[in-house]
Amino acid sequence: MKTKNFESFLRSIPLDKYRDELMKYKLVEQDLPKDLIPLNDIFKYYWKEGKSAEFPNYDEFFELWWKEHLLPLDTFKRQYFWGCSHDFVYNGFKARIYRTLISVLTQFHFMYLWLDNCELPLSVGWELDIKGIDGLITHNEEKIILSIKKITQRREAGDSGRFSSKQYSGYQHIVEIAYSIDEPSDFKDMISRAKKDDTRALYSILYQLTSKLQRKLSNGFTIFDPNYPIAVESFIKEIKSNKFFTDWDETLDYCLNSLKT
Numbered sequence: 001m002k003t004k005n006f007e008s009f010l011r012s013i014p015l016d017k018y019r020d021e022l023m024k025y026k027l028v029e030q031d032l033p034k035d036l037i038p039l040n041d042i043f044k045y046y047w048k049e050g051k052s053a054e055f056p057n058y059d060e061f062f063e064l065w066w067k068e069h070l071l072p073l074d075t076f077k078r079q080y081f082w083g084c085s086h087d088f089v090y091n092g093f094k095a096r097i098y099r100t101l102i103s104v105l106t107q108f109h110f111m112y113l114w115l116d117n118c119e120l121p122l123s124v125g126w127e128l129d130i131k132g133i134d135g136l137i138t139h140n141e142e143k144i145i146l147s148i149k150k151i152t153q154r155r156e157a158g159d160s161g162r163f164s165s166k167q168y169s170g171y172q173h174i175v176e177i178a179y180s181i182d183e184p185s186d187f188k189d190m191i192s193r194a195k196k197d198d199t200r201a202l203y204s205i206l207y208q209l210t211s212k213l214q215r216k217l218s219n220g221f222t223i224f225d226p227n228y229p230i231a232v233e234s235f236i237k238e239i240k241s242n243k244f245f246t247d248w249d250e251t252l253d254y255c256l257n258s259l260k261t
Helices: 002-012 015-022 039-046 058-068 070-080 086-117 184-193 197-213 227-238 248-260
Strands: 135-139 142-150 173-179 214-216 222-224
Touching: 002 086, 015 086, 039 058, 039 086, 058 070, 058 086, 070 086, 086 135, 086 142, 086 173, 086 222, 086 227, 135 227, 173 197, 173 227, 173 248, 184 197, 197 214, 197 227, 197 248, 227 248
Parallel strands: 142 173
Antiparallel strands: 135 142, 214 222
């Protein structure tokens, strides 16, 4: 089981330690040049389909990444941080890449679950990810994009404007899949305090998401319930061919209803 090994690794991440050490650094906020974008390295070390399931901890990973990118790092430092100390730049990148890594690892958990529990073929890779394609499903000769989206406590309905059929020519559909790092109790409290029906409905569906389709590991890392990708697969099999984009709340509504049947 690919997911079981990956969950053991996720459980070992000292989230509180890294939060205390790194979240105070907001130094490297510029758009990164292509040779400093860490996706290729993250896939190399953490996407282990068909490979030995051994994962480096973040300190090990960052040291490997840093040493393998010294030349572009020097160019970047000269452009944006001339005169700054090594530790200033080092800590800024370590915090920046950590935030990226945690997001991608959450995405990977959904994809590992897919491999273990679903039938439709899945393609995953950094070349796809850099184009905004977290996973690519093939069904009835159609290419269907999975887009994993973190939802916060603010109103953030899916924005189909982020995805255009022209930009994704050759793909037939995009399915947006929601997750939240908040606790179910947070949304339960918000439901009781909500003054508007649409706000109450938002908190209600997010409460159901966090209580039924997600869970927290002992260290607080958010992971998905196996029923979530199974329900998404069922949804994909029912997609009408003339529809290009499904935002997260429509996908989530289908998945929650599937739990009742």
